[in-house]
Amino acid sequence: MLLSKHISSRTGARLHLWFQRYGLVTVFIPALSPLPLPMKIPVFCAGALEVRWSYFIGVVLSARTIRYCALAYLGRHYGHETFQYLVAHGLQVGSIAVILAIVSVITLRLIQRHHVAEGEPE
Numbered sequence: 254m255l256l257s258k259h260i261s262s263r264t265g266a267r268l269h270l271w272f273q274r275y276g277l278v279t280v281f282i283p284a285l286s287p288l289p290l291p292m293k294i295p296v297f298c299a300g301a302l303e304v305r306w307s308y309f310i311g312v313v314l315s316a317r318t319i320r321y322c323a324l325a326y327l328g329r330h331y332g333h334e335t336f337q338y339l340v341a342h343g344l345q346v347g348s349i350a351v352i353l354a355i356v357s358v359i360t361l362r363l364i365q366r367h368h369v370a371e372g373e374p375e
Contacts, residue, residue: 265301272298276365277312278358284316285353287324319353 272279272295280299283290299309327335339346 268294268298269302272302275358276361277304277308278354278361280309281312281316281357281361282354284313285320287320 277299280292280295283292283295327338331338
């Protein structure tokens with residue numbers, strides 16, 4: 254495996270623990286965010302830790318669908334005033350983003366627990 258030597262390094266071990274603790278949420282959040290968050294590190298971690306490709310694609314697809322549907326909605330209804338709307342309603346938009354993140358974390362944790370209880374690999 255190409256990345257196996259990096260997983261055994263100190264930084265790789267920290268990333269491994271981080272990814273085991275938070276799972277695919279580390280991929281979901283940057284894929285969802287309209288801010289330019291780095292996607293390479295979570296993607297490499299998912300590959301190096303042999304995450305099932307179906308889970309990975311499902312998480313990225315759902316995050317990007319939510320992201321682009323929200324942007325399309327804002328663009329359609331507010332047009333050029335979208336930025337002013339986001340600034341004026343920042344608390345509401347932020348609250349919705351935090352609630353979506355919490356629901357996503359809880360859902361992914363429940364799925365992981367279900368798979369561990371059935372003895373399936375993560």
